[in-house]
Amino acid sequence: MSQVNDFVINIATVNGSGSQSANTILLKTLFRMGIPVGGKNVFPSNIQGLPTWFWVRASKKNYTGRRELADIVVAMNPQTLLSDSKLVKTGGVLLYNSDMRFDLGNLRKDILLVAVPIKQIVDSVAAQGKIKKLLANIIYVGVLADLLELDREILNSAIKDQFDGKESVVDVNQQALEKGLEYSKNYLKKENFPYRAEKQDEVNSQTKGKIMIDGNSAAALGLICGGATFSAWYPITPSSSLVENFSKYAALLRKTDDGKNKFAVVQAEDELASICMVLGAGWAGARSFTATSGPGLSLMQEAIGYAYYAEIPSVIWDVQRVGPSTGMPTRTAQADLLSSVFASHGDTKHPVLIPGTPGECFEFGQVCFDLAERLQTLIFVLSDLDIGMNLWMEDEFKISSKAYDRGKVLSEDELKKTTNYFRYQDVDGDGIPFRSLPGVKHPAAPYVVRGSGHNSKAQYTESGDEYLEVVDRLTVKWQTAKTLVPKPLIDQKKAKVSIVAYGSAESAITEARDLLRKEGIETNYMRIRSIPFSLEVEQFLSEGQRIYLIDLNKDAQMLGILKMELPQLGNQMISLRHYEGTPITADKISEFVIKNERG
């Protein structure tokens, strides 16, 4: 009997060979057949010639996180054929390009070997030159289409969409697909193939109302909906596609009637400049952001402290990658947490939002500016490569109907009615002063913003008392932030074991908890979505008996911050760390918990 709508495919290719299109077609076809899928691209920091893997996970149970092993490995890369063959689960399939002339006969007895002579099949397609080379990829899609019984109509629509309806390209790809299918029909024994995809009808479809999206595209759309008008950036993996998508979609969504842009994007000379441009624009009243990753964040440090102390609304979207230093730019991590919360010299603390899915990237893209302007401070959003660049299944996005919160900004008319407006004075007791924007014509409005010591009137000072008045107010503001930042997501089962995670670890949690449940271990779950911690976080932690905290970094950074902010609670937690650069798997979580629970 074959395994239906529950399999992991790992496609091993050489980067720069154009496999991305073929893999997307495969993924989209499964998705449109109503089967939940996830797509994870494991790629090198290189343009051409190094190994790359694309994982497609189809799961009727909605488990779309990473797995250590695959049911089907498509081996197209001679460099890694041997090691790739080891990634096949017992009973699984190794579908390999038999042009590689590699004797796999004795390699593994516990898997099914499927040889596909890619070159021979490609040669039978009437196409020329460069395009022919790319067709190798669509051949394995054709073979898989036959073996998995993919829906042909959907497959064709996916090809059309992938190539944007460009007829000649669509045609030749369909031809090649056909050849792949034919080969499979003629030479491969489908009855031995252990996996099958079954189309779900309208009623049973598990993907209706869903989209497949990466977190960087989602963030770009969120930031547009959230009112971002300015972005300055410096290209860096894995955040570049965020601003590129912002430009692309803003050009579609943000034009004036006479075709002018209600947005601006500047590719800066370095990250020092990009954050400084953002601060200039934030000070002037525009909703502005930059996107970066670890090394860029390091370069921005001085300006981050400036934003904090001068109280300039601004947003840094950090798509985290593996450090330290250049590290592994195309691998994922959550290792910028400490360096974000406490970024810059002197006494600083910054609110941090931590999306766990592309859906939350879209949501926080809108929320971040309300918070930045309400709190008059720099807000970090910490995404990571797994969320930012991989394809996740999400509910279709809907624009928030909540009005923008522009915070405490005094207009000319309001200034006329106000006596004694001083830029850095706490009037309401929430630690948040009023501000005025350049261009406002009122004698009380103008001030010189500065990173040097200043008093509540925005005047230069070196007086300890005046300094304290301002920085102690910033501490009050931090308390106010606790009530405004996104609350954690909590599933409280009153169990003895609790799991606490944040960010992209989310993709493995449902499956991990189900695995634990099968072993008789019920769990509560909380996903932290922001710092500072709201009361709900404190409450959940105080109710837990044995709390497992998952950090995707070496030094348990979230644990460190919890210990600092909630010392009475932070010390009891059991730390699970995963920091090899891959998304954490459900198995790793469940095995760790089981081992600890059973001793």
Add this chain to the structure above:
Amino acid sequence: MDSKIDSKNEVPILKNKIGLEKKDYAGGASTLCTGCGHDQITNHIISAFYGLDIDPYDVAKMSGIGCSSKTPGYFMNKSFGFNSMHGRMAAVSTGAKIANHRLTHIGMSGDGDSISIGLGGFCHVIRRNLPLVYVVANNGVYGLTKGQFSATSYKDSTLKSGEKNPFETIDICTLAIDLGCTFVARSFSGDAKQLVPLLQAAIKHHGTAVIDVISPCVTFNNHDGSTKSFSWVKEHDVSLQELGFIEATEAVNVDYEEGSVELIDMPDGSKLKIKKLVSREHDVHSRLAAMKVLYESKANGELLTGLFFIDENQKNLIEVLELPQQSLASFQGMDLRPNDLSFKKIMTNFS
């Protein structure tokens, strides 16, 4: 405004065309050293804005860090100011200008701020042709940290201690010309007659206007052996032209010998009047000529001042970005949120 009236001898009710007195352009008291060249620059800036009838509320004062960057506190209190970080004036100004291009931005920087720590920003703001008056108060020395060499110090010039500078100097003007700057000038902090019209033309200029103002540091770089001291500058200063500024509303009255005066049209209809000096024939529209005249004067041991290059025809950054008349900062929620229909269309890319 009639510049012939000496305010000392009149009832102090002199007002410019928007009804403001010169004191309406004043700032806080300077805390720089007595006699500092930067305070002279501050006064010329006040004169320039007052003379152009620009409302201080329509101006943003930008700066980095250093003695030069303190000056926005000393002029035009009714203008917002951004005293930013060391070397970051250009970048901060880029963001501020894009967010509200309806304001006039004047950037105050120094030789350390612009030519060492902020050299990248200096180069790239010029490349982008951001509309910005970029004043480098150039004293060849780090003043606030008590007298180290800067990158504009001449080779073999000396510190107060006698220590010689072993490294080449960076010339702000030739560098700016090479980078494609659309307005390049040099002046001396003590030369109101030259600097005020230069500032006024820079304020009206379409893109980035760099003015390298030699501004002696009386405390750390005013000794023998310095090439930025008052006496050295006075001995070596050679003016390329005589300059004057004619507002758009003023009648043009050229009473000079034909061919010796050029009127350069500024975008708002005002004019920069350039009276060429007999011995110095220079075409301000030619980068090549500008480089040549600067190299030659340097070889002759002169400090050449004046307008070296101007080009009003290049697109500025605001035009390149195709921004609307309305400032980005003034758009509100209803202007910025996409409509559901166009958003839904984009969603179909992902299904």
